[in-house]
Amino acid sequence: MAVEPLRLEVMNDQVDSDSDPPGYGVPLRVVGASYEEELLADLNPPQRVAATHHEGPLLVLAGAGSGKTRVLVHRIAWLVATGRAQPGEILAITFTNKAAGEMRDRVAQLTGPVSRLMWVMTFHAACARILRAHADRLGYKRTFTIYDDADSRRMVKRCAAELEIDPKRFSTRTLKSAISGAKNRLIDVEQYAAAQGSYFESTVAAVYRLYEERMPEANALDFDDLLVRTVNLLELFDDVRDGYQSQFAHLMVDEYQDTNRAQYRLLQLLAGERQNLFVVGDDFQSIYGFRHAEIRNILDFSDDFDCGEPVKLEQNYRSTKTILDASNALIANNSGQMEKRLWSDGEVGAPVVIAELDDEHEEARWVAGEIGRLIEDAEVERSEVAVFYRTNAQSRVLEDTLVRFDVPYQVIGGAKFYDRAEIKDALGYLSLLVNPEDTVAFARVVNSPRRGIGKTSEARILGFANLVGISPLQACERCQEIAALRPAARKAIGRFAETIASLGALADSEQSVAVLLEAVLNQSGYVEALEDERGVEAEGRLENLRELVNVAAEFDAGRVFEQSGEDEPIGPLEEFLQGLALLGEQDKLVDDAERLVTLMTIHNAKGLEYDVVFLIGCEEEVFPHARSLQEGNLEEERRLCYVGMTRARTHLYMSYARSRRNFGALGYNVPSRFVSELPSGLSERQVSQTRSTGWASGSGGGWGRGRSRPSGIFTASPTPPVAPASSTADPAAVAVNFALGDDIRHAKFGDGVVIGIEPGIVVVRFAEGGAEKKLMAEFAPITKIG
DNA sequence: TCCAAACTGATTTTT
DNA sequence: TCAGTTTGGA
Numbered sequence: 024m025a026v027e028p029l030r031l032e033v034m035n036d037q038v039d040s041d042s043d044p045p046g047y048g049v050p051l052r053v054v055g056a057s058y059e060e061e062l063l064a065d066l067n068p069p070q071r072v073a074a075t076h077h078e079g080p081l082l083v084l085a086g087a088g089s090g091k092t093r094v095l096v097h098r099i100a101w102l103v104a105t106g107r108a109q110p111g112e113i114l115a116i117t118f119t120n121k122a123a124g125e126m127r128d129r130v131a132q133l134t135g136p137v138s139r140l141m142w143v144m145t146f147h148a149a150c151a152r153i154l155r156a157h158a159d160r161l162g163y164k165r166t167f168t169i170y171d172d173a174d175s176r177r178m179v180k181r182c183a184a185e186l187e188i189d190p191k192r193f194s195t196r197t198l199k200s201a202i203s204g205a206k207n208r209l210i211d212v213e214q215y216a217a218a219q220g221s222y223f224e225s226t227v228a229a230v231y232r233l234y235e236e237r238m239p240e241a242n243a244l245d246f247d248d249l250l251v252r253t254v255n256l257l258e259l260f261d262d263v264r265d266g267y268q269s270q271f272a273h274l275m276v277d278e279y280q281d282t283n284r285a286q287y288r289l290l291q292l293l294a295g296e297r298q299n300l301f302v303v304g305d306d307f308q309s310i311y312g313f314r315h316a317e318i319r320n321i322l323d324f325s326d327d328f329d330c331g332e333p334v335k336l337e338q339n340y341r342s343t344k345t346i347l348d349a350s351n352a353l354i355a356n357n358s359g360q361m362e363k364r365l366w367s368d369g370e371v372g373a374p375v376v377i378a379e380l381d382d383e384h385e386e387a388r389w390v391a392g393e394i395g396r397l398i399e400d401a402e403v404e405r406s407e408v409a410v411f412y413r414t415n416a417q418s419r420v421l422e423d424t425l426v427r428f429d430v431p432y433q434v435i436g437g438a439k440f441y442d443r444a445e446i447k448d449a450l451g452y453l454s455l456l457v458n459p460e461d462t463v464a465f466a467r468v469v470n471s472p473r474r475g476i477g478k479t480s481e482a483r484i485l486g487f488a489n490l491v492g493i494s495p496l497q498a499c500e501r502c503q504e505i506a507a508l509r510p511a512a513r514k515a516i517g518r519f520a521e522t523i524a525s526l527g528a529l530a531d532s533e534q535s536v537a538v539l540l541e542a543v544l545n546q547s548g549y550v551e552a553l554e555d556e557r558g559v560e561a562e563g564r565l566e567n568l569r570e571l572v573n574v575a576a577e578f579d580a581g582r583v584f585e586q587s588g589e590d591e592p593i594g595p596l597e598e599f600l601q602g603l604a605l606l607g608e609q610d611k612l613v614d615d616a617e618r619l620v621t622l623m624t625i626h627n628a629k630g631l632e633y634d635v636v637f638l639i640g641c642e643e644e645v646f647p648h649a650r651s652l653q654e655g656n657l658e659e660e661r662r663l664c665y666v667g668m669t670r671a672r673t674h675l676y677m678s679y680a681r682s683r684r685n686f687g688a689l690g691y692n693v694p695s696r697f698v699s700e701l702p703s704g705l706s707e708r709q710v711s712q713t714r715s716t717g718w719a720s721g722s723g724g725g726w727g728r729g730r731s732r733p734s735g736i737f738t739a740s741p742t743p744p745v746a747p748a749s750s751t752a753d754p755a756a757v758a759v760n761f762a763l764g765d766d767i768r769h770a771k772f773g774d775g776v777v778i779g780i781e782p783g784i785v786v787v788r789f790a791e792g793g794a795e796k797k798l799m800a801e802f803a804p805i806t807k808i809g
Numbered sequence: 810t811c812c813a814a815a816c817t818g819a820t821t822t823t824t
Numbered sequence: 825t826c827a828g829t830t831t832g833g834a
Contacts, residue, residue, distance in 0.1 A: 627822090659821095
């Protein structure tokens with residue numbers, strides 16, 4: 024029954040795994056049935072069923088922490104090692120670079136270097152690779168630029184402006200998302216235009232139409248295009264489709280619940296007749312509906328592909344029983360999902376802590392205090408603590424507080440390195456060198472640094488380019504022919520064209536991206552302009568650019584991005600730009616922090632795990648978010664909560680505040696329904712007694728019926744909750760007379776409460792208007808009251 | 810062309 | 825509240 028394993032000479036010097044869970048370092052010297060046994064030895068029964076699935080479609084329903092990556096990796100290794108598949112026949116697709124990288128590494132550990140023949144990459148990277156090879160079929164050049172969200176929004180904006188659409192009536196954002204929605208559903212312009220109903224839709228149709236004209240003119244593809252154009256390519260050209268269908272005998276997809284219609288179609292086209300489509304996912308963790316992911320894809324998989332029951336992985340290797348039971352109870356409130364119940368044979372663990380705080384500031388102080396206590400008690404490392412929130416805006420108060428409490432942290436998401444203006448400018452230059460038609464990059468760069476080519480001149484250049492049918496860059500070279508230009512502008516444009524031309528020549532001869540980038544920054548006058556500016560901000564920008572040069576140098580040294588594949592050689596510069604365009608910030612940041620608490624949105628937390636997880640802002644309107652409630656997406660919000668909870672290994676904290684400032688206005692929210700959906704037997708409640716109303720009463724409050732009260736932010740305890748030994752500013756020592764939570768009276772401002780202490784400074788929130796003020800502890804006219 | 814004041818609008822965002 | 829963008833004046 025066992026097929027004679029394929030003998031792979033390259034496997035021999037396979038190293039033993041050091042850190043991975045048992046079973047990952049199986050030396051592949053072993054051949055024969057025993058090797059197969061060894062490969063499967065560490066899998067539990069359902070994992071084994073999944074991993075040894077040979078042909079035909081199969082859905083693996085993999086609950087949180089149930090070892091889905093392990094199953095994917097082992098199946099790949101099993102297919103190859105037993106000779107059921109050639110390495111080159113494997114296409115394994117993920118959504119994130121991080122997941123792809125992890126899978127690549129783990130496959131390599133099992134199979135050795137032959138893993139390089141496999142395509143293990145993201146949807147977008149795979150599509151980009153396919154499109155580069157056949158760009159001409161669709162009328163693109165292989166040097167096409169990939170537009171990120173901001174770039175493509177600029178293009179939408181330009182199109183809308185050109186059509187004289189009132190930007191107040193239809194925001195660029197709205198238009199872009201409507202177009203993106205259409206694309207993800209594989210609705211092309213014609214279909215969209217034909218189906219138009221409202222004025223809004225016909226407006227979108229017009230913009231969509233122009234956008235579809237302008238993008239190919241710029242030889243550019245946005246993220247959606249990468250998928251859609253690949254689908255087009257495979258649908259239109261039988262030979263191309265046949266080629267890939269026979270090449271990829273085995274398709275594997277991770278996080279299948281997040282696929283959208285375009286991705287579904289793509290998989291269908293690639294799977295062909297053989298239908299060797301092995302997908303892994305969890306409907307409970309579908310949280311990207313707003314990005315047009317279709318949960319029906321996973322719910323209907325078995326019917327769609329006419330295969331048997333899904334294999335369910337329900338044994339969880341991550342969390343305590345308590346955390347799992349609470350999560351199961353929560354998700355049971357959703358309807359229309361595939362039955363699944365996570366279980367574990369691990370510890371029962373600590374109860375889920377649910378804390379009620381007065382407002383977001385107290386909530387933040389509570390988080391900081393708990394983190395301090397956990398670390399002091401040596402229960403956990405800082406890097407094993409994460410705080411999740413629903414919206415990025417919530418991180419601010421938290422950050423302020425963590426700084427004040429001397430808790431080192433990192434924030435994932437939010438403003439990204441590659442979104443910074445100076446980085447985009449620098450990359451804009453490079454982009455223009457590779458793809459002279461790139462109008463968005465042109466517009467970015469033409470007057471950056473300032474060289475006296477303003478909006479008017481830019482419009483004239485673009486108008487001329489449009490009229491004659493040449494690229495904006497060519498228009499610059501022929502600026503003598505643009506009559507409307509003023510002499511000064513014409514001169515500036517001429518010089519710009521020369522600069523680009525000379526850089527272009529360098530790009531043709533220079534193989535090092537870093538060298539080229541430095542030349543760009545110097546010759547364009549970009550660095551000079553920043554240096555002249557002086558100031559902290561300019562210094563920061565220069566620093567960022569230096570960092571970018573470092574990234575380029577690293578790239579030069581050893582191709583840091585995904586394999587480019589040998590089938591369609593593209594230049595290093597193109598590869599560099601594509602790598603950056605497809606790279607997310609998460610890919611870089613998540614691991615490198617050794618001793619930092621991690622802050623991120625719950626969305627960003629998917630796929631990660633931490634010993635200790637705080638889920639803050641569990642209030643109606645915040646989480647579930649008001650807008651989701653309006654739009655009837657409650658179940659997706661609940662899944663989001665489920666995802667957040669199941670990230671925790673041993674300790675889960677959830678908190679809500681009685682009041683919270685939102686867009687400047689103070690709001691009073693009730694606790695999230697998600698909190699009340701947790702069985703009371705599994706949780707422990709803590710209620711802060713502090714009230715923003717009733718200032719005069721009591722001496723700072725305390726804690727209600729909690730068994731273990733947290734380290735006393737609001738207790739009468741004179742010691743501040745966190746006093747790191749390393750701290751240069753011991754709060755207690757500096758503000759001798761004041762402690763957090765003290766009620767005070769100010770000669771001018773009236774009564775308030777001490778909400779923060781910094782060296783020599785007390786932060787006081789006053790009852791009147793709830794204003795926060797920083798006061799000099801020594802000199803301010805304040806006295807303790809109560 | 811550039812800067813600063815007014816205005817606006819505001820989830821989540823693997824790529 | 826606050827940041828990103830638009831508008832108007834110099």
